[in-house]
Amino acid sequence: MNSLIPLFIIIPLATAFIIPIIGKLTNYFAKTITPIILLVLCFFSISLLIGSKNESYIVGGWQPVNDIPIGIYLVLDGFSKLILCIVSIIGFLVSFYSISYISKYTSENNFYALFCLMIAGMNGVVLSGDLFNMFVFLEISVIASYALVAFGVGKNELEASFKYQVLGNIASFLILFSIALLYWQTKTLNIADISDVLKTHDSSPFLLFTQILLITGFGLKAAIIPFHAWLPDAHSSAPSPVSAMLSGVLIKAIGVYVIVRLFFNMFVFTYEIGLVITSLGTLSMIIGALLAINQRDIKRLLAYSSISQIGYIILGFGIGMMVLAKGGKESIAVLAIAGSLFHMVNHSVFKGLLFLGAGAIEYRTNTRDMSQLGGLSENMPITSATSMGASMSISGIPPFNGFFSKLIIIIAAVQAKFYLLALLAVVVSIITLAYFLKFQKAVFYGKNKNFKDAKEVPFAMSFSMIVLVILCIGLSVLAIPSVRELILDPAVSSLIDIDKYFNLVIQY
Amino acid sequence: MSLIVKKVAQLITGFIFLYGLYIIVHGHLTPGGGFAGGAIIAGAYILQILAFGKAPLLLVKKETGSSISESLAILLFLMMAVAGFFIGTKVFFNNFLPVGKIGELVSAGAIPIYNILIGIEVAAALLTIFLALIIYKEEIEE
Amino acid sequence: MIVYVLCFILFLVGLYGLITRRNLIKIVISLSIMEFSIFIFLVLIGYIDGGIAPIITEQVINPTYVDPLPQAMVLTAIVIGLATTAMLMAIAIRLYRKYKTFDIREIKNLKG
Numbered sequence: 227m228n229s230l231i232p233l234f235i236i237i238p239l240a241t242a243f244i245i246p247i248i249g250k251l252t253n254y255f256a257k258t259i260t261p262i263i264l265l266v267l268c269f270f271s272i273s274l275l276i277g278s279k280n281e282s283y284i285v286g287g288w289q290p291v292n293d294i295p296i297g298i299y300l301v302l303d304g305f306s307k308l309i310l311c312i313v314s315i316i317g318f319l320v321s322f323y324s325i326s327y328i329s330k331y332t333s334e335n336n337f338y339a340l341f342c343l344m345i346a347g348m349n350g351v352v353l354s355g356d357l358f359n360m361f362v363f364l365e366i367s368v369i370a371s372y373a374l375v376a377f378g379v380g381k382n383e384l385e386a387s388f389k390y391q392v393l394g395n396i397a398s399f400l401i402l403f404s405i406a407l408l409y410w411q412t413k414t415l416n417i418a419d420i421s422d423v424l425k426t427h428d429s430s431p432f433l434l435f436t437q438i439l440l441i442t443g444f445g446l447k448a449a450i451i452p453f454h455a456w457l458p459d460a461h462s463s464a465p466s467p468v469s470a471m472l473s474g475v476l477i478k479a480i481g482v483y484v485i486v487r488l489f490f491n492m493f494v495f496t497y498e499i500g501l502v503i504t505s506l507g508t509l510s511m512i513i514g515a516l517l518a519i520n521q522r523d524i525k526r527l528l529a530y531s532s533i534s535q536i537g538y539i540i541l542g543f544g545i546g547m548m549v550l551a552k553g554g555k556e557s558i559a560v561l562a563i564a565g566s567l568f569h570m571v572n573h574s575v576f577k578g579l580l581f582l583g584a585g586a587i588e589y590r591t592n593t594r595d596m597s598q599l600g601g602l603s604e605n606m607p608i609t610s611a612t613s614m615g616a617s618m619s620i621s622g623i624p625p626f627n628g629f630f631s632k633l634i635i636i637i638a639a640v641q642a643k644f645y646l647l648a649l650l651a652v653v654v655s656i657i658t659l660a661y662f663l664k665f666q667k668a669v670f671y672g673k674n675k676n677f678k679d680a681k682e683v684p685f686a687m688s689f690s691m692i693v694l695v696i697l698c699i700g701l702s703v704l705a706i707p708s709v710r711e712l713i714l715d716p717a718v719s720s721l722i723d724i725d726k727y728f729n730l731v732i733q734y
Numbered sequence: 735m736s737l738i739v740k741k742v743a744q745l746i747t748g749f750i751f752l753y754g755l756y757i758i759v760h761g762h763l764t765p766g767g768g769f770a771g772g773a774i775i776a777g778a779y780i781l782q783i784l785a786f787g788k789a790p791l792l793l794v795k796k797e798t799g800s801s802i803s804e805s806l807a808i809l810l811f812l813m814m815a816v817a818g819f820f821i822g823t824k825v826f827f828n829n830f831l832p833v834g835k836i837g838e839l840v841s842a843g844a845i846p847i848y849n850i851l852i853g854i855e856v857a858a859a860l861l862t863i864f865l866a867l868i869i870y871k872e873e874i875e876e
Numbered sequence: 877m878i879v880y881v882l883c884f885i886l887f888l889v890g891l892y893g894l895i896t897r898r899n900l901i902k903i904v905i906s907l908s909i910m911e912f913s914i915f916i917f918l919v920l921i922g923y924i925d926g927g928i929a930p931i932i933t934e935q936v937i938n939p940t941y942v943d944p945l946p947q948a949m950v951l952t953a954i955v956i957g958l959a960t961t962a963m964l965m966a967i968a969i970r971l972y973r974k975y976k977t978f979d980i981r982e983i984k985n986l987k988g
Contacts, residue, residue: 229819229826232826236812236815236816236826239812240809240812243805243808243809243812244805244809246801246802246805247802247805247806247809250798250802283826284825285825285826285827286818286825286826286827286828286829287825287828358949358952362952362956365956365959365960369959369960369963372963372967373963376967376970379970380974381974381975381985382985382986384967384970384971384974385971385983385985385986386986387967388900388964388967388968388971388983391960391963391964391967392894392903392907392964395907395960395964396907396910398956398960399910399911399914402914402918402953403914403917405949406914406917406918406921406946409921409945409946410921415945459986462986463986763931764931765929765931767951769951769954769955836932837932837933837934856955863962863966866966867965867966867969
């Protein structure tokens with residue numbers, strides 16, 4: 227059993243509780259220790275992605291009794307390794323950015339403590355192998371994010387945080403209720419063991435009710451239409467590093483990851499659930515893009531475009547599930563799921579970069595309104611160049627990485643004979659190009675000359691933005707077959723092979 | 735609050751504290767454990783604050799003491815869990831102290847120590863929340 | 877069977893309070909009531925006919941215990957509910973200091 231696996235939860239949790247004690251003695255402790263800890267976690271996660279084999283870790287050493295797993299399991303397979311890499315890399319770059327951004331707020335130590343707690347919670351959700359452990363770590367990360375959204379206590383932030391909390395609380399009830407219903411039917415909480423018991427069950431309406439409740443609860447966390455009402459307020463009123471973490475990592479690690487894990491590895495594939503997931507993804511894609519055209523606040527526009535891109539990801543997974551449930555060719559499903567996983571990685575990188583750029587604009591000019599900004603490209607060259615790179619990447623222009631991932635999803639939709647979905651995906655991509663061109667022109671190349679004396683942002687902020695734009699161009703290599711086999715194919719095969727997850731856990 | 739309430743609060747706070755300690759320490763034999771006992775101990779402190787009013791509290795500027803003891807309790811808990819990496823069958827969260835007879839007070843390995851640490855942590859956390867909402871400084875209006 | 881219906885009625889009471897009340901504190905209390913109904917449902921799932929409380933003593937030989945796993949789940953979930961309620965109340969108090977009212981129809985700054 228690899229001893230590296232529980233370290234992903236222990237290290238951020240211990241840091242989050244050391245920071246308030248030592249932070250009362252010196253002011254510089256929190257600012258230096260958090261990026262160092264996240265850099266160490268980056269190295270661990272990349273070494274796990276390239277080097278190790280899939281395995282599970284039994285906490286406390288409780289061996290299975292009669293081949294039934296008891297106790298808490300931490301499971302590491304291809305999909306978890308990919309999400310751990312995303313969380314660690316984006317977390318390190320955002321915490322480096324916030325060294326200079328958060329110096330404008332009071333009580334900085336609390337920010338870094340809550341940030342480490344959020345990272346520990348997300349790592350716990352991704353690594354856990356049974357349902358209730360996943361629920362507890364989900365609650366840890368979500369409560370830390372409620373406090374982070376309300377960090378600068380102005381009127382807008384408090385109202386946005388209250389709306390976010392009420393809807394997030396309702397989502398947690400629905401998740402706990404569906405865990406109770408699943409325990410009632412199967413008398414066990416381990417994900418691999420539930421998949422074993424559900425193979426011999428006939429599909430009753432009770433099971434369908436549980437599946438719909440799970441889609442609703444985790445759909446509220448992942449902000450799929452029609453459960454998106456909290457996202458524009460929360461992501462636009464939060465401080466910018468928090469917006470980048472929320473929109474780039476949190477709604478994927480606790481929303482999309484759990485839906486995919488439960489519906490591909492735990493429940494038996496059915497065609498109806500695939501249809502529900504695909505239609506929700508299509509609705510998110512279209513409505514998110516249409517609502518983003520008319521916005522005047524730059525962070526609200528980016529928040530609505532997040533809803534649209536998450537729709538793309540859910541659409542890819544839904545197409546894969548429908549093809550597998552009908553018994554179609556497996557290569558089409560592999561293509562769809564690989565495209566969705568690639569788009570998850572890409573979306574974290576370029577949406578994080580866009581939010582960090584919007585934060586840099588707000589740091590120097592103290593406004594977020596597009597009608598007042600303009601002509602910033604000559605005074606802030608690094609910010610405008612990286613923001614233009616991210617905008618071209620999200621609209622799907624080669625050679626940036628967004629083009630390849632959207633192309634793979636559209637090709638998979640065409641090969642599975644869903645011509646209408648492919649056409650809608652292309653149309654939404656053109657609409658995305660339209661409003662991002664409007665965003666770039668209004669902010670950087672307009673004719674307003676209000677902010678002539680805005681200087682460039684400090685080094686810590688521009689370093690993160692430059693590294694992210696290099697990643698934007700560099701991640702296009704994931705489309706080359708030899709690199710794709712190393713990184714994406716283990717993740718895809720762990721979702722499609724029905725027995726692979728089960729053998730990982732019960733073997734021990 | 736009136737004189738009767740203040741006198742009764744002074745007299746029974748000790749008994750409430752002792753009852754909370756009993757529930758924490760016997761957590762592996764009777765129902766209860768860390769969470770419930772910690773809540774009762776926090777109740778003892780909050781009773782004192784409610785009986786004697788806000789005025790003695792405004793002399794305290796911050797809630798530092800309970801905040802530090804909360805973080806220290808969690809760090810000790812994590813250190814004991816990580817010590818399972820080095821002792822015995824090298825797994826995280828191992829139960830490495832000897833397990834005695836069922837039904838005695840000193841038994842069940844490291845579970846009573848975990849219970850005591852969780853009890854301290856829950857009591858300190860509840861007290862910190864209560865103090866933070868009372869010692870609320872008025873902010874400067876914009 | 878009737879105990880599950882009673883749990884559902886408690887959930888509906890909490891939902892009614894969440895939808896129709898205008899005061900912020902009453903919304904927080906309604907969310908708490910909704911949570912408690914789910915805790916009661918969880919504990920009722922583990923009931924076995926004729927079972928006793930799952931505590932080992934030396935008096936009874938080979939007894940039938942009720943299921944202790946939902947009880948452990950509910951203990952953890954109660955503490956999580958405490959944390960979310962504390963978070964909601966802290967934000968509600970700060971909202972009162974900013975807007976000078978608890979009425980939710982006055983707090984409408986973010987639109988679109």
